[in-house]
Amino acid sequence: QKEVEQDPGPLSVPEGAIVSLNCTYSNSAFQYFMWYRQYSRKGPELLMYTYSSGNKEDGRFTAQVDKSSKYISLFIRDSQPSDSATYLCAMSFYGNNRLAFGKGNQVVVIP
Amino acid sequence: GAVVSQHPSRVICKSGTSVKIECRSLDFQATTMFWYRQFPKQSLMLMATSNEGSKATYEQGVEKDKFLINHASLTLSTLTVTSAHPEDSSFYICSATKLATSTDTQYFGPGTRLTVL
Numbered sequence: 001q002k003e004v005e006q007d008p009g010p011l012s013v014p015e016g017a018i019v020s021l022n023c024t025y026s027n028s029a030f031q032y033f034m035w036y037r038q039y040s041r042k043g044p045e046l047l048m049y050t051y052s053s054g055n056k057e058d059g060r061f062t063a064q065v066d067k068s069s070k071y072i073s074l075f076i077r078d079s080q081p082s083d084s085a086t087y088l089c090a091m092s093f094y095g096n097n098r099l100a101f102g103k104g105n106q107v108v109v110i111p
Numbered sequence: 112g113a114v115v116s117q118h119p120s121r122v123i124c125k126s127g128t129s130v131k132i133e134c135r136s137l138d139f140q141a142t143t144m145f146w147y148r149q150f151p152k153q154s155l156m157l158m159a160t161s162n163e164g165s166k167a168t169y170e171q172g173v174e175k176d177k178f179l180i181n182h183a184s185l186t187l188s189t190l191t192v193t194s195a196h197p198e199d200s201s202f203y204i205c206s207a208t209k210l211a212t213s214t215d216t217q218y219f220g221p222g223t224r225l226t227v228l
Contacts (some may be wrong), residue, residue: 006154008152034216036219041202041222041224042221042222043115043117043204043206043219043220043221043222044155044204044219045219046216046217046218046219049216088154088155097143097145097160097208097217098145098157098160099145099157099217101154101155102154103153103154104153104154106152
């Protein structure tokens with residue numbers, strides 16, 4: 001079993017819809033959880049960063065962490081064509097800079 | 112801000128040559144820099160972790176003599192792909208973490224696309 005599982009998609013949604021992405025993980029020691037957005041042929045850009053369980057909201061983006069289920073989610077409200085990208089979840093342990101990445105989920109928002 | 116740059120953004124070389132890729136943190140000091148490679152439609156695979164002033168730590172299966180890493184300062188790390196072959200063609204991305212922070216956020220560079228003919 002991989003450390004981090006993420007369905008690669010692709011996921012196509014109409015403009016204005018809610019995009020729902022998720023990752024599961026196997027190691028309960030993970031404490032920091034991140035979502036990165038990567039446009040084609042570019043480096044990943046940090047979108048959301050959360051510590052332990054809970055919700056975090058930033059504009060149209062909401063990140064949720066459920067440590068009991070080892071499950072994290074990213075929601076994008078009122079999706080825009082500019083949100084079309086690959087979204088990667090990542091996580092790490094306290095005091096350890098190494099990130100474990102999911103495979104990435106390609107999202108296409110259709111105008 | 113937390114800006115990381117990479118140079119070059121794209122390089123094409125002949126098989127057997129060596130290629131050097133630079134990674135710079137522009138507006139912060141980076142305690143640690145990381146080097147990843149990414150194949151099309153795949154996730155990032157960590158190659159090595161680089162701390163300023165010490166030897167890089169390579170992931171299992173990554174040849175340290177082929178992928179030379181030098182972390183010369185708190186703002187610069189270089190990756191040299193020695194005797195490159197077509198199978199080394201990939202997207203190489205570096206990232207950096209800030210000095211004196213208790214979080215583990217990594218800030219990524221824009222990547223370097225290497226094509227070996």
